[in-house]
Amino acid sequence: MNKKITVSIIGATGYTGLELIRILNAHPYFEVKYLSSGSTAGKKISEVWPHLKGICDLELTNMDPKKIAEDSDCVFLALPNLESQKIAGELIGLSKIIDLSPDFRVKNIPLYEQYHHTKHLFPQCVKEFTYGVPELNKKEIIGASHIANPGCFAISVELALAPLKKRIKHVDVFSITGSSGSGKSLGEGTHHPVRNHNVKSYKIGVHQHIPEIIQTLGLEEGQLSFVPTSGPFVRGIQTTAFIELKKNMSASDALETYKKVYAACPFIRIKKEVQIAEVVGSNFCDISIVELNGKLIIQSVIDNLVKGASGTAIQNCNLMFGLPETEGLLSLSPLFP
Amino acid sequence: MNKKITVSIIGATGYTGLELIRILNAHPYFEVKYLSSGSTAGKKISEVWPHLKGICDLELTNMDPKKIAEDSDCVFLALPNLESQKIAGELIGLSKIIDLSPDFRVKNIPLYEQYHHTKHLFPQCVKEFTYGVPELNKKEIIGASHIANPGCFAISVELALAPLKKRIKHVDVFSITGSSGSGKSLGEGTHHPVRNHNVKSYKIGVHQHIPEIIQTLGLEEGQLSFVPTSGPFVRGIQTTAFIELKKNMSASDALETYKKVYAACPFIRIKKEVQIAEVVGSNFCDISIVELNGKLIIQSVIDNLVKGASGTAIQNCNLMFGLPETEGLLSLSPLFP
């Protein structure tokens, strides 16, 4: 490939924006064109985030998003909730778009609105976006122009359960996440003196990732009980699913099913045991399978900022531009220890 | 009370032994007589563990356990698994005994042996020990001479579920523990470079605390799916139980039930939300109740070394000697933040 593909990031100074920059820095074919950030425009990104000095010293812009899109092959929207929908509509058709916000993931608008406690501003645009989990709908993504990138908890649950789609009667899910999932905005939940040694569940049964999970897995709301939890670490999500199947399945049958479904998925690793430390910094999703008392217990671990956000976004981008999905991503080995 | 009650610790230099010393240091009526430790006898405990300098400077002894028991009103056995049973038999009748090991907790000897992968050396002594969860069998403990102190995971699950005893059809349990639960012995699982940012489940369905949990709750093995997990913190266990009841129960009915069962329990705090940071260093067990999709989701948090071990041991000891169960324990406020 001779010519670089130009990509821009709107919302470049948040954690998913920074993670896009980290990955793009190791990518052979994508070239960053614009980094946009309203509040810090005019500064170099490496002045705002000095870890980037020498890696990326681009000046932040607050250029009109439409201009940015016109000048780029692909735009990543790495904005807070509800901010994406304000501008995404105008960008449709100007460039490929990968939106990391939840605004265009859920087809059922009332469900989106119920879980986000808000009114969707541009519901008519939702159908323009393809929900992008490369392991589950690669073909659609290849042909798509606009991707709604999955939520971090959501993809960890979906990858853990997708091979059992249509067989699930009920599933209880416990997911524990690191603090980077809360982003760069300060909050009580990420105040170090308490978070440092705390474990706390929150939004049990009402978390905003529930709608996309049930949409992807073909479940009713009542079939999924989801307990999101915050843990005292920075990166990673461990998900544990206790699955009641419509018809029992042995561990070995389940294993075969998972191996088959994920046979062509370079970022899925099926292991006897999974642990967050083995995926930090990488785009892997590790999965383990146990059968116990007639239920399956499936666990998955991901890095919430990589497979749970920016890594999958690049993987989607690779596919949209006809590149191997692993391009630029397999060079990111887990940072261990 | 004019006269001090004399207590001794066999296995004083392990983490539960140290925690007993910490609590006894704040107790008005118990006086430490002997601290026993095979390997470091002759040294002061504060030489082995210098945080105790000025708090407890007793010399460690390797005196015959029988002599220790004869000279003490109560002996705490804070030994590793399988070590307690070797000496407990000889001490019966010499003094009151509180054993913090798993050796005398399980009445069903084959079940104990199956989960501990060993042969019980003195099965005939098991019946001499009362399983001691003060919130569940206070009367028995008051009259007991020998207590089998519950396991840390076990008590966290039992307190979360006991009010629903006989109503449980099936329960899926996810428990995450801090590293102090592994004790002072070095192991791969507590190597800081990895444990620092890791979450990992282990012994799914085969953990050695399962027998005592099902014994206490009157469950069959097949009714409990237990996923023990290690987290990147030092103190605390958070337990989440997804409970399928024989007959559905609303959250408010469940709340009433819990309030009633635990009405006279000063260390049980029923809260809307629970978090480990609110119990660290204290003997509290905080419990929350949510009803979702026809199941109850009950969470409990404890400090594994206090309510999960040495705090409950002192609470049991208080009861055995006719003291209020809170004596010396309510002065240990949670260390927050």
Next chain:
Amino acid sequence: MNKKITVSIIGATGYTGLELIRILNAHPYFEVKYLSSGSTAGKKISEVWPHLKGICDLELTNMDPKKIAEDSDCVFLALPNLESQKIAGELIGLSKIIDLSPDFRVKNIPLYEQYHHTKHLFPQCVKEFTYGVPELNKKEIIGASHIANPGCFAISVELALAPLKKRIKHVDVFSITGSSGSGKSLGEGTHHPVRNHNVKSYKIGVHQHIPEIIQTLGLEEGQLSFVPTSGPFVRGIQTTAFIELKKNMSASDALETYKKVYAACPFIRIKKEVQIAEVVGSNFCDISIVELNGKLIIQSVIDNLVKGASGTAIQNCNLMFGLPETEGLLSLSPLFP
């Protein structure tokens, strides 16, 4: 002692206020009368900070501080910087006062103003306050009515260096603190995703504790180079002082000097090596002494919220009321591990 001494806390919901409550909960003679907090008055403190449920369920008040003082034997001011001075003046003479803020510590008002970047509002009140480090000026404290409680970094440095007073030519100090020193207010520096694994120095040579350190040690500004640093933990300060003496001193002579100066100090523990983990939760200050290349290297460790704030405050309070300085404090054994 038959009658309880009544104490109140103004600013009860900050971290030093909470720590006062934790210690007072274990104190046999002090009884909490009022807990005052502007923003949350009317609520129980245990609603604001649920870890206190069952430990302290007093209702927070926003009563006039003068009324609080009139009704109390002693008032603790646990307010943010610059807030204390606004009310302390009015309280003088109404009750004993222990102020945990920096406002009345520094006799040299211009120096205070220079380091705090502000104008002192009530400079005339400063002389009414005795700087309270019990190990250094116990007699003065016993006779005092108003105490300026030392800063956390300050006391860690002062206790490390005081025995060498008048012999110091120059001292370079590196101190690293846990995040609880920043209090409950959210800030970039305590955002968990970064603080979790970060070490960062700040305010090198310009930290606001410098004036009280040089005042206590009789140094000129130019004789102390102070490098405060934030570390990825919650509680504790480790201070390392590289000391150039006017006249060299061997390690053994230094050891003798320290032992002599601190002979009657129950919270000073001189050790071969010191570590933060051995003092967390306790009022101890551990000190080690090394001689190297003609300089002394003295290290001290404290819990910043105990010896560095509320523990010393209670110790001062004990002395002011004729109690042993250890009263209620030695029952707080370090929380180890």
Next chain:
Amino acid sequence: MNKKITVSIIGATGYTGLELIRILNAHPYFEVKYLSSGSTAGKKISEVWPHLKGICDLELTNMDPKKIAEDSDCVFLALPNLESQKIAGELIGLSKIIDLSPDFRVKNIPLYEQYHHTKHLFPQCVKEFTYGVPELNKKEIIGASHIANPGCFAISVELALAPLKKRIKHVDVFSITGSSGSGKSLGEGTHHPVRNHNVKSYKIGVHQHIPEIIQTLGLEEGQLSFVPTSGPFVRGIQTTAFIELKKNMSASDALETYKKVYAACPFIRIKKEVQIAEVVGSNFCDISIVELNGKLIIQSVIDNLVKGASGTAIQNCNLMFGLPETEGLLSLSPLFP
């Protein structure tokens, strides 16, 4: 470059070996030939360290090191102390060698022996090795066949001080390191329940990196007081140097000097403030300069496993093979947050 350069790692399963694999995985020109490990030979490295599954699945060998060298363009020795010297002698001349152990760093054999408490087995080989800090002796490295890769503390101190070489009268150094510096072997110092919240200095003035530091900087032992310290994090070293110069120097003069000395050094970033979080996972060494009370206070931060070990090793390797020193290394952006 058409042909890959083949490199092998002896001692591949330790932390520096793993870090070499992580970096080599992102390197365009180096190809791993053999991974050698005595104890686990025959297994795939990804079975021993499952985070590598899909990244590196080579089988571990225990082949004769000489054979390995004969078949490789370069051999990395990532062995524990004292193990390298046993085999390095035999490999000289067979391939290029980069030794990550301390065995060949120090020209003054008695000094090495004194600080390592051992007798050097092959002192005659030491002169065959070039001490490799690319920022300080790039030319020598380019021409070298055998490199002694610097110690982690050592390079953090050397890079902080090298521009002041010959001007230093005395320097006091405080360095704090993460736990990964202790390697994969279990030890009391890396037991999570204590390390998690501890800060502890050790080997004050006697640490084994002192000889290479004074050798590089041209100091006498008495001119350097070194206080190594362990902190509660995994990756990173922060070094603080309090420097007494022979002749005073302003901060701005120092800044100019550093900028000049490091003008052609892509991994040195001179900043107003430095923090560990900004270098984790990368090969950068960030440096800050403050002048205070007539001394310079220089701080540096590195990732101990990258710039402090395997990153510098690859940088050296790049130079030895005529590649740009940044090859494969600038794609490793810091993992932030």
